[in-house]
Amino acid sequence: MIDRRSRYTHTPVLTADDGRGGTEQVLDLRETPPTSSVLSIVATDADRLDLLAFRYYRDPTRFWRVCDAATDLDPFDVLVPGRPVLIPPDK
Structure with missing residues (x-):
C-alpha cells in the first residue's frame, strides 16, 4: 500500500518474474515531473x-x-x- 502523499502514488505497479518461478509486484520507473x-x-x-x-x-x-x-x-x-x-x- 502506498501512502496517498507519496511521490509514488500515481506510479504504475508492474508484475515481474522473480527468477524462482513466481512473480513480484514492483513499481514502474517514476519520471520526475x-x-x-x-x-x-x-x-x-x-x-x-x-x-x-x-x-x-x-x-x-x-x-x-x-x-x-x-x-x-x-x-x-x-x-x-x-x-x-x-x-x-x-x-
Missing part, C-alpha cells in the same frame, strides 16, 4: 532535506518535493551551505 518553486532559500550548515521539509510542509517525509524542484539535487546529497535550494509549493 516539472516542478516549479515558490521560494528560494540559501542553505546553511544546519540545513538538511528532512528539516526543510518539516519547516515548509510540516512533514519531514516530504523532502522529495524539494528534490523534485531541483533536478541536480539527489535525496542522498548533503546540502551545500551557501547554495540556493528551491522550495516548491505543497500540493
